[in-house]
Amino acid sequence: MQKQYDDDCPVACTLSAIGSTWTCLVLRDLLVHGARRFQDLQDSLSGIAPTTLSERLRTLEQHGIVERRFYSMSPPRADYVLTDKGRDLGPILVAMQAWGQKYASPPMVVERSAG
Secondary structure (H helix, E strand, C coil): CCCCCCCCCHHHHHHHHHCCCCHHHHHHHHHHHCCEEHHHHHHHCCCCCHHHHHHHHHHHHHCCCEEEEEEEECCEEEEEEECHHHHCCHHHHHHHHHHHHHHHCCCCCCCCCCC
16 A cells, blocks of 8 residues: 655655655666566566556556556557656656765775785
8 A cells, every 4th residue: 555645745746656665666667668568567677576566557557657558459468658747757767866876876896906
């Protein structure tokens, strides 16, 4: 169950849509790779349970961030794609990437040879 935040705060509204574990990584994959099938996302997100991925995609659809496009009806098969609203989250993810590169990655240790 996703936590509901105070709808009067813009940051809280954003967290309601993308604040769950794995959600930003789903968005990252869709931004980087474009349309993806469920299995593509499952393979890319090592460790995510299928039920969790389904829930995250469903929440993103409900918020109008992701759209499911069917390319076969028998059996039903779909790609997940970002809507314009979803693509507008790109700068947020780029900022998260920059922050992670600056602060979250362990510093590289360079050993000097004796001599």
